[in-house]
Amino acid sequence: MPVVEQGSSRIWHRRTRNESLIRWFGWLLGVAVFVVCWQRISESTTWFFVWDAPRIANDIWTRATPPRWEYITQLGRPIWDTLNIATLGTMISLVLAVPVAFLAARNTTPSKLFIRPIALLVIVSTRSINSLIWALLLIAIIGPGVFAGVIAIAIRSIGFCAKLLYEAIEEIDHAQVEAITATGASRWQVMAYGIVPQILPAFAGIAVFRWDINIRESTVLGLVGAGGIGLQLSSSLNVLAWPQVSLILLVILAAVVISEWVSAKVRGAII
Amino acid sequence: MLRLQKLIKTYKTGDQALKAIDLEVPAGQVLALIGPSGAGKSTMIRCINRLVEPTSGSILLDGTDLAKLGATQLRKARRSMGMIFQEYALVERLTVMENVLSGRLGYVGFWRSFLRRYPQSDVDEAFRLLDRVGLLHMADKRADELSGGQRQRVGICRALIQNPKLLLVDEPTASLDPKTSRQIMRLITELCQERGLAAIINIHDVALAQMFVPRIVGLRFGEIVFDGPPTALTADKLTEIYGEEDWEATITPDDTDEDIEAAE
Numbered sequence: 001m002p003v004v005e006q007g008s009s010r011i012w013h014r015r016t017r018n019e020s021l022i023r024w025f026g027w028l029l030g031v032a033v034f035v036v037c038w039q040r041i042s043e044s045t046t047w048f049f050v051w052d053a054p055r056i057a058n059d060i061w062t063r064a065t066p067p068r069w070e071y072i073t074q075l076g077r078p079i080w081d082t083l084n085i086a087t088l089g090t091m092i093s094l095v096l097a098v099p100v101a102f103l104a105a106r107n108t109t110p111s112k113l114f115i116r117p118i119a120l121l122v123i124v125s126t127r128s129i130n131s132l133i134w135a136l137l138l139i140a141i142i143g144p145g146v147f148a149g150v151i152a153i154a155i156r157s158i159g160f161c162a163k164l165l166y167e168a169i170e171e172i173d174h175a176q177v178e179a180i181t182a183t184g185a186s187r188w189q190v191m192a193y194g195i196v197p198q199i200l201p202a203f204a205g206i207a208v209f210r211w212d213i214n215i216r217e218s219t220v221l222g223l224v225g226a227g228g229i230g231l232q233l234s235s236s237l238n239v240l241a242w243p244q245v246s247l248i249l250l251v252i253l254a255a256v257v258i259s260e261w262v263s264a265k266v267r268g269a270i271i
Numbered sequence: 272m273l274r275l276q277k278l279i280k281t282y283k284t285g286d287q288a289l290k291a292i293d294l295e296v297p298a299g300q301v302l303a304l305i306g307p308s309g310a311g312k313s314t315m316i317r318c319i320n321r322l323v324e325p326t327s328g329s330i331l332l333d334g335t336d337l338a339k340l341g342a343t344q345l346r347k348a349r350r351s352m353g354m355i356f357q358e359y360a361l362v363e364r365l366t367v368m369e370n371v372l373s374g375r376l377g378y379v380g381f382w383r384s385f386l387r388r389y390p391q392s393d394v395d396e397a398f399r400l401l402d403r404v405g406l407l408h409m410a411d412k413r414a415d416e417l418s419g420g421q422r423q424r425v426g427i428c429r430a431l432i433q434n435p436k437l438l439l440v441d442e443p444t445a446s447l448d449p450k451t452s453r454q455i456m457r458l459i460t461e462l463c464q465e466r467g468l469a470a471i472i473n474i475h476d477v478a479l480a481q482m483f484v485p486r487i488v489g490l491r492f493g494e495i496v497f498d499g500p501p502t503a504l505t506a507d508k509l510t511e512i513y514g515e516e517d518w519e520a521t522i523t524p525d526d527t528d529e530d531i532e533a534a535e
Contacts (some may be wrong), residue, residue: 147523153460176360176361179356179360179361180373180376181349182320182322182352182354183374183375184378184433185373185376185377188381189376189381192381192385193373197364198362198363199366248495
């Protein structure tokens with residue numbers, strides 16, 4: 001906080017002269033980098049395609065509308081599969097995430113030196129690989145179909161759920177745990193009475209939130225052959241059946257909107 | 272009944288919270304523990320039921336040394352020591368009844384407690400206790416719906432349903448208004464008398480301690496510097512415990528509060 005004395009008054013500036021100068025150069029550098037990048041991108045762009053884009057988009061739009069409504073009879077089963085992949089995958093991942101979270105939370109882990117790092121590794125590794133990649137791997141291992149999709153979603157979600165849950169466990173009020181311990185309760189009773197009631201709202205919120213995300217993720221799993229509505233989407237795209245594609249997109253949109261609505265309702269009811 | 276011998280607690284940071292405490296509490300005696308913040312009051316209470324592990328020394332409860340017990344034995348011993356907390360420490364999302372019954376966890380197996388299938392005798396006792404503290408109509412409410420004074424009453428029920436010999440009470444009134452504080456202190460001391468319980472009560476409020484408790488122990492920097500009846504607690508003694516201050520107003524018998532309470 002530099003203050004300059006000028007006669008009798010003390011003038012205050014937010015930054016010293018040097019700080020202002022450094023900031024000014026920072027901005028200059030940023031703008032320069034932006035301009036250079038812009039130029040490079042522009043050089044490697046085939047501008048013909050860009051100028052052509054509105055016409056092509058319009059072309060696809062006219063081909064895709066109106067959607068082929070009668071195709072909906074063939075979409076019931078795939079969208080049901082998609083919902084099942086998301087729901088089953090979420091349930092399996094929650095079952096696996098709960099113990100991982102308890103092993104990862106600083107205040108419940110049996111060993112900070114050995115078990116906690118392993119639990120954290122599980123969380124990071126499952127989280128860092130996209131479910132589409134998990135699905136590709138699993139299709140190679142267990143063959144194409146819904147089951148591969150379920151497992152892909154389940155593995156992908158473990159890290160997410162366990163991370164949020166272990167953070168909730170670390171934030172519990174320790175006094176309640178202390179009070180239950182003081183009654184002479186066993187370790188498991190302390191968990192059931194002192195910890196579980198405190199993390200239950202967080203748990204329910206995480207479950208619904210992840211289910212919501214998984215519905216969106218499972219719609220694309222079919223693209224690589226892991227079942228669900230994505231399979232229809234990819235085959236329709238392959239034969240350029242644009243009216244079918246537009247209908248599938250509408251169905252996916254409807255499913256996502258409904259899942260958003262359900263999860264908002266459930267979260268509202270819990271909190 | 273309870274005897275602390277050379278009880279020492281040194282924290283990992285090197286702070287010596289308790290310096291060789293010797294204290295004897297006979298059966299049925301209620302004792303107030305006063306002292307400035309950081310004097311080791313909370314540490315001492317928590318060392319007795321080993322929520323905090325003492326560094327050395329012994330804690331004899333009816334002849335058994337609690338400091339030497341293994342995990343299972345310690346759980347059994349904890350059943351005979353009820354604890355009451357400053358911020359009530361109720362499980363907020365459970366009902367009043369579940370909170371009271373949680374005092375029986377040391378006596379009931381995991382699955383029975385998990386499925387809330389407590390023995391009928393425990394449920395009867397819970398209702399009796401809730402009736403005694405005037406909260407029978409609240410049994411089905413969730414703990415976080417209650418006011419401070421009501422929560423502390425539930426906390427008292429939870430401690431008493433353990434059927435303890437000794438109550439460990441940590442700042443029971445620090446979060447309560449003056450009137451409720453008096454009611455809670457009165458309730459605790461009355462219940463101790465009814466059941467012949469010994470109690471160690473940590474308390475900030477010296478006037479409140481003098482009003483309700485027959486024996487006062489003053490702690491300073493982890494050492495006992497005063498042990499005697501409330502009447503012996505003079506301004507000099509308070510200076511010794513807390514440091515220099517004008518104590519005259521504190522130790523004058525405080526009748527005005529009682530009058531206000533009676534008038535309400």
